Amino acid sequence: MSRWGEATIKYETDYHPSNVKALADHCHSINDMAAPISSGSFKADGMIVVPCSMKTLASIHSGFCDDLISRTADVMLKERRRLVLVARETPLSEIHLRNMLEVTRAGAIIFPPVPAYYIRAGSVEELIDQSVGRMLDLFDLDTGDFQRWEGWAK
Structure with missing residues (x-):
């Protein structure tokens, strides 16, 4: 978890980064470039970067x-392997859009966390659950706890 990821958790949620880290099976320092996950021999189905800053997206695009x-x-x-980048910057500059295009061409999926207004959410948590459910769908993981589009109501 990055320093700014930790700051975002503190600012935007009721959680502390230690609460979020406790949910993980393993937690590595952002500076541990020798961590097992830094190698292609480490088995992983994929990765979700949420939130993904434009700095991180640019680093991924350039291979830096x-x-x-x-x-x-x-x-x-x-x-x-599956790479989902939850980019939530707005508005987007041409540089952002070019970086998004290039990482998409390289195989990543850009997932802007756009609210699904059709669910008529009663809370922010419902909107978050819907976005998280959609992200996990990309890994064939069905949480079963969000509303899917079923066409216009009759």
């Missing part, structure tokens, strides 16, 4: 692996 997040993302691309 200066931390464990960008290195592991680079591994996902070179090993042809």
Whole structure:
């Protein structure tokens, strides 16, 4: 987890980074470039970077692996594994769009966390659950706890 990822958790949620890290089976320092996940021989189905800053996206696009997040993302691309980047910057500059296009061409999936207004969410948590469910769908993981589009209501 990056320093700014930790700051985002503190600012935008009721959690502390230690609460989130406790949910993980393993947690590596962002500076541990020798962590098992930094190698293509480490078995992983893929990776979700959420939130993905434009700096991290640019690092992934250029192959400039200066931390464990960008290195592991680079591994996902070179090993042809699923890489989902949850880019939430707005508005987007031409540089952002070019970087997004190039990482998409390299095999990544850009997932802007756009609210699904059709669910008529009653809370922010419902919107988050819907986005997380859609992200996990990309890995064939069905949480079963969000509303899917079923066409216009009759």
